[in-house]
Amino acid sequence: MSVKVFDTQEVQDLLKAASNLNGDTGNARFQQIVHRLLGDLFKAIDDLDITPDEVWAGVNYLNKLGQDGEAALLAAGVGLEKYLDIRMDAADKAAGLDGGTPRTI
Template identity: 40%
Template structure:
């Protein structure tokens, strides 16, 4: 197809909302759809290839693992790089620890522990990992009130909360 025909198709498809959309979200979705159609056209993606990819996405959704795709493709890191660049442009110096977004396995409302915490429910066969450390500023001074968020997979590579065979946290 010609690029203009693809654009017209996207405009026709995305112009069928029942209610008034958020214009920014609509513009993002329109662009994603346009780019997807162009990829299909540019690479002559065959229907069975597309359905195979869609099946993979369906499996991720059924396992509640879409967010792992984002990390695996480097999208999370790309957001970090963009934020670092924006801060550098306004003169904010990076800390000694590289930025990471909340990550694909962050769960709001997870239990808070003070001092020591055990990350498993003692049902998994595996080695116990002990971690120890300090949160310091760029001069090596302890940071008062700092919080450290941690999570860990079981021996099968599955994370609690997302893996319903494990206890929630």
């Protein structure tokens, strides 16, 4: 059974409150990023019908990575580092810089 609640006013209000999007304090860029990421996560929960057990398994996994001091390994493991390299390479190319990335190890 898939329930769709993302577009409800209640969820949209929750997103704004959780990210302090309309707050007078805090970093506006950070608020925008948190709002987007949390919104995308909420939308994925709706679209993929992610269960509470699956959400908590993910939270516990992140907690374990943090406890073990290995959270940064997740960036490489899910391709985030590579994606950032691809973006930086594209920016270099657009700026006329050729010859490969200086970030390659």
